[in-house]
Amino acid sequence: MSIRIDAKKCVRCGKCLDVCPGDLISMGIDGSRILRPEDCWGCASCLKECAFGAISFFLGKDIGGDDTYMQVKKDGRCLHWIFYDSSGQVRTITVDQSSSNKY
Amino acid sequence: MKTERLKTDILIIGGGTAGCFAALTVARKSPQTRVIIAEKANIRRSGCLAAGVNALNAYITKGKTPEYYVDYAVRDAHGIADRKLLLTMSEQLNEVTAELERLGLVILKDENGEYVSRGDRNIKINGENIKPILSDAVQNLPNVTVINRLNIIDYITNGNRVIGAYGNRTDDEALVFISAGATIIATGGAAGIYKPNHPGFSRHKMWYCPFNTGAGYAMGIRAGAEMTTFEMRFIALRCKDTIAPTGTLAQGVGARQVNSLGEVYEDKYGLTTSQRIWGTTAENKAGRGPCCLATKGITSEQAEDLERAYLNMAPSQTLRWVAQKKSADKENVEIEGTEPYIVGGHTASGYFVDVNRKTTLESLFAAGDVAGGCPQKYVTGALAEGKIAALSAVESLDGAEAADISDEFVSVARAEAEGFLKNRGGITPDELEEHMQEVMDRYAGGIGSDYAFTDESLDIAREKIEELILRVSGAVCRDMREFTRLHEVKERLTVCLTLIAHLKARKETRWHCFAENRSYPDKDDENFLKFVNSRYESGEIKILYRPLEEMNV
Incomplete structure (x- = not known):
């Protein structure tokens, strides 16, 4: 359970640094980086903040994770959670923040 | 090493659920009172609410009373809880919820404009952004200063009185000393004291916030505060591997606990929080595991709603379903108990406080998971305690400037x-x-x-x-x-x-x-x-x- 940050996509805006509840992300010369990936709680706050798709969220191999990962695109009140595996994009789930959970 | 000295009227240690609401309360009640929030990370997403929450689990629903909630909490704790603390909290639950809605939280309503309940004590919300909502409200307050990335190490005391606290700031590697007329401790509970479910790479994939490491408890213990009921540990029943919540499945779609033989076992052990964990542990030990929540047979629409609901609070569970090309309607969800935590928001562990949330140390108040005697707080109970502690802290100020911290104290702390x-x-x-x-x-x-x-x-x-x-x-x-x-x-x-x-x-x-x-x-x-x-x-x-x-x- 952790995140990967793609330095090529990072624009160094620094937004992810301010939302990590563990203060685990710092700004390097090439972009932001997660200092200790094994310390990540998996809250996904940084993904939701990144408008450039630089941050991916994956499950650790020790809890059965494979190559599948997800990213988030924000669009007004909607969060589009986009899932990818080694073959490419597999699914999108959209959550409208103005409507409540059913359960 | 650089040092910096600050003075304030009220110091709030920890900018999570209780801490943010305490700051908000002080600003409303007494706008001229100066407040500093010392936060280890950044208040925007710090603490237990980082990923969001799925429901508000402590609410007095239509036809119920605060006393009803007190009775429930005392029963669930098998008698070990303080009724007066529970009542003062319960009386505030609906008011703090209304305040959250005013601040922007989405709460599900029926056609008559009434909140839709999930069971007798819960209401349904979209809680993905609950912490940014609280944090935005706090950032806009003129007399509240938020210091992010300041990790408080210890209180500064004078006899039995807490006169402030100090800690290390990561940004500029400084030691910061803050003196205060009153201090509210709101650092949360303690995770990471026991070996977690997955000690390897995913060791922080746990129920409780892994960054809450018991700082408030430890500072209180060292300063000689009276603590209560640490032995009532909390263990959560969670979805296996992702450690995602199970209440959404049990209460949301009515899934029951079944063993590998397909037998519903929850009735056999009882339904208090500790008994639900015990049943699962006992069934596994008797060779009737793995245990599951029986979701098989719910509709595919329900399964999709669950996927969305988990994205709002524990996104790893949805990722797992997608990655394994499985869904809750086709496969039961395996469950397991977590490692034990010390957390006064769920059990009665923490500072021994009076109804004003005053600790046994002078000028120190406690709210949220760090405060004891008052279990089943959840989010709204933590807000309620933040409010009560804030009002008491304001009341306790005598108008005098906070005490100076001696040069000797600063130099000893720096040398250490x-x-x-x-x-x-x-x-x-x-x-x-x-x-x-x-x-x-x-x-x-x-x-x-x-x-x-x-x-x-x-x-x-x-x-x-x-x-x-x-x-x-x-x-x-x-x-x-x-x-x-x-x-x-x-x-x-x-x-x-x-x-x-x-x-x-x-x-x-x-x-x-x-x-x-x-x-x-x-x-x-x-x-x-x-x-x-x-x-x-x-x-x-x-x-x-x-x-x-x-x-x-």
Whole structure:
């Protein structure tokens, strides 16, 4: 359970640094980086903040994770959670923040 | 090492649920009062609410009363809870919820504009952005200063009075000393004291916020505050591997606990929080595992709604369903118990406080998971306690300027911090943590011991934790971040010793799993329908038994 940050996509805006509840992300010369990936709680706050798709969220191999990962695109009140595996994009789930959970 | 001195009227340590709401309350009640929030990360997403929450679990629903909630919480705690604390909290639940809605939280309503409940005590929300909502409200307050990335290490005291606190700031590697007329401790509970479900790469994939490491408890213990009910540990029943919540499945779509034979076993063990964990542990031990929540057979629409609901609070569960090309309508969800935590928002562990949330130390108030005696707080209860503590703190100010911190105190603290930062060899904070978790798992009732312990195993645990404490001062500490991590282990070791003393002092098994005492396997109402409290005095943990109705001070 952790995140990967793609330095090529990072624009160094620094937004992810301010939302990590563990203060685990710092700004390097090439972009932001997660200092200790094994310390990540998996809250996904940084993904939701990144408008450039630089941050991916994956499950650790020790809890059965494979190559599948997800990213988030924000669009007004909607969060589009986009899932990818080694073959490419597999699914999108959209959550409208103005409507409540059913359960 | 740089030092900085600040003064304020009210210092709030921890900018999570309770801390943010306390700041908001002070600003409304007494706008001229100056407030500093000291936050270890950044208040925007820090604390338990980072990923969001799925429902508000403490609410007085239509036709119910605050007393109804009190009765429920006392019953669930098998009698060990303070009714007066619970009542003062319960009376505030709906008001703080209305405030959250005014701040922007989405709450589900029916056609008559009434909140839609989920069971007798819960209401449905979209809680993904609950923490940014709280944080935005706090950032806009003129007399509230938020200091992010400031990790508070200890109180500054004068006799029995807390006159402020100090800590290390990662941004500029400074030691910051804050003096305050009153202090509100709101640092949350303690995770990471036991070996977690997955000790490897995913060790932080846990139920409770792994960054809440018991700082508030440890500071209080060291300063001689009276603590209560640490022995009532909390263990959560969670989805296997992702450690995502199960309430959404149990209460949301009515999934029941079944064993590998397909038998519903939850009725056999009882439905209090501790009994639900106990049932699952016992079924596994009897060879009838794995245990699941029976979701198979719900509609595919329900399964899709669940996927969305989990994205709002525990996104890893949805990722798991997608990755495995499975869904809740086609496959039951396997469940497991987590490692034990100390968390006063769910159980009664924490500072022994009065109805004003005043601790036994002067000028120190406690709110949220760090405050004891008042279980089943959840989010809204933490807000309620933040509000009560804030009003009491304002009331306690006498108009005088906060006391000055002596040069001597600053130079001693600086010398100590610089001493740590010189250590290049020795045990690492990670190794210390691993050792501690191993000891607690094996000898103080972790997952590996089916949560059970004996008088003898607790003695071994105490001895080994005391040995580890002696190694802290020689541990390697290469930079300010490692300094914080070392202190996070140090504070948990302090919590461990108090926890072990409490487990030993309750010579009965009142709550299965939460305190599974194999030396005293039965409940003993005659002798133990009372609080186990403790106070650290001249190097010893002194146990104090208090009747349930007695308030402190």
